[in-house]
Amino acid sequence: MTDRPVSLTPPPSGYTDWLAELKMRIHSAQQRAALAVNRELVLLYWQIGRDILERQGREGWGAKVIERLAHDLRTAFPDMKGFSRANLMYMRAFAEAWPEQAIVQQPVGQLPWGHNLVLLSKLKNAEQRLAYAQRAIEHGWSRSILEMQIETRFLEREGKAVTNFVQRIPPPGTDLARQSLKDPYLFDFLRLGKDADEREIESGLVQHITRFLLELGAGFAFVGRQVHLEVGGDDFFIDLLFYHLKLRSYVVIELKADKFKPEHLGQLSFYLTVVDAQVKNEHDNPTIGLLLCKSKNKVVAEYALREKNQPMGIAEYKLLESLPAELQTGLPSIEQIERELGALSDEPDTEND
Incomplete structure (x- = not known):
């Protein structure tokens, strides 16, 4: 039929x-x-x-x-x-x-x-x-x-960024925001030298946006690179702009190819103010800033964030060539486990027939 x-x-x-x-x-x-x-x-x-x-x-x-x-x-x-x-x-x-x-x-x-x-x-x-x-x-x-x-020790790095979220984001969003940032971020997929500048890193991250989003973690949605802002007739450009679906917040990411300096937060703070005024809507939570730098003094970073009224985080990034040895896995692969377990067959067999 x-x-x-x-x-x-x-x-x-x-x-x-x-x-x-x-x-x-x-x-x-x-x-x-x-x-x-x-x-x-x-x-x-x-x-x-x-x-x-x-x-x-x-x-x-x-x-x-x-x-x-x-x-x-x-x-x-x-x-x-x-x-x-x-x-x-x-x-x-x-x-x-x-x-x-x-x-x-x-x-x-x-x-x-x-x-x-x-x-x-x-x-x-x-x-x-x-x-x-x-x-x-x-x-x-x-x-x-x-x-x-x-x-890459994803969970071990989660929530390790230096932030002021406890003071600037009311609960219950505090813990979620803190867990959304990690330290360090591993950009081992970029294949760039240790002296790569900010634009090279930024370009590489956008070219490998799927891997970058995976490294950022769940909830991040890519909005744009070099996002244009106009203030009083002057032009400004955000390195990378994301939106976090669970936090319901825009996330501004700025890259610095050198050691963290407190003055870096001034530029980031300005971008957060403009995004809050021009981009976010009434249903969005305040914009969050993440400064990614080559290195940082944790104490200096904590002091620099103390007086900032906007939610911000500071974290390091690592490229392939500068990936520290302690972040390389020393655990056996599945194949190694198989060889080790297989070696048991060389033991004397006392099987009862």
């Missing part, structure tokens, strides 16, 4: 809205189904890993039992992927990292297995793993983005 041709006559009143609602319901149901399937798979992997741990401990089985188990499971379930020896090793490590089953119902159970392998291999403690898992869910990070955020 074939479907009848769709009529080209206009749909009845209310049909379009109803169709849009149905599409949203179907999409939501698909998402819930995918999430449920993923949670069950992660739970299954955790249970297999727990069983391997318990039986190796109780029965004294050696690592070669995992190789035998991989063969037998693949034979029994030829259409299922995930039963390789390496993945069974990961399951064992996963269960060892999360001893309690309840954790699988938390963020780690909502993430795909590949994301969990990144958390497992890149982070050493449960607190960090949970924090990054939660952010990955909130912001929809892909596996590669999650790995990049961990390697």
Whole structure:
């Protein structure tokens, strides 16, 4: 039986809205189904890993039992992927990292297995793993983005900028504003030398706006570069202008290719005043300023902000060549973890047949 041709006559009143609602319901149901399937798979992997741990401990089985188990499971379930020896090793490590089953119902159970392998291999403690898992869910990070955020210590840098937000932004916006800025900002994607000037950096950030927005964090929307302002017949240009969707505030970013100086805030303050007067509307909150500089004296920065009546933050930026060693990850990659876990097969096998 074939479907009848769709009529080209206009749909009845209310049909379009109803169709849009149905599409949203179907999409939501698909998402819930995918999430449920993923949670069950992660739970299954955790249970297999727990069983391997318990039986190796109780029965004294050696690592070669995992190789035998991989063969037998693949034979029994030829259409299922995930039963390789390496993945069974990961399951064992996963269960060892999360001893309690309840954790699988938390963020780690909502993430795909590949994301969990990144958390497992890149982070050493449960607190960090949970924090990054939660952010990955909130912001929809892909596996590669999650790995990049961990390697650049995204969460460890969050909220570290020197600001006057406690004094200038009333709660509950204070904490959100403070968490929205970090220190330092890592512009390792620019491929610029350490002596790059402000315009080169600014141009590079706009050319790589997707990476720049990712580095800024959730909520930032790009408005423009060298945004023109006219005051009393004189022309002024803001380096970079953003809008923060959660704070409902414009964010003016000024770049300085040298060490922070208190006089830098005078120019930034002027721009905030003009944006508040000419750009923002009555529903927007006061404009926030962020000064990005090559380096800063934290005490000087704190003193400079003390008497400023507008919300401002001061943070450093790091280019590729000047990225400090302590910001480079020293944790093993997934491939290294696989090699280390695989080395267990060289142990004497005491498997009971």
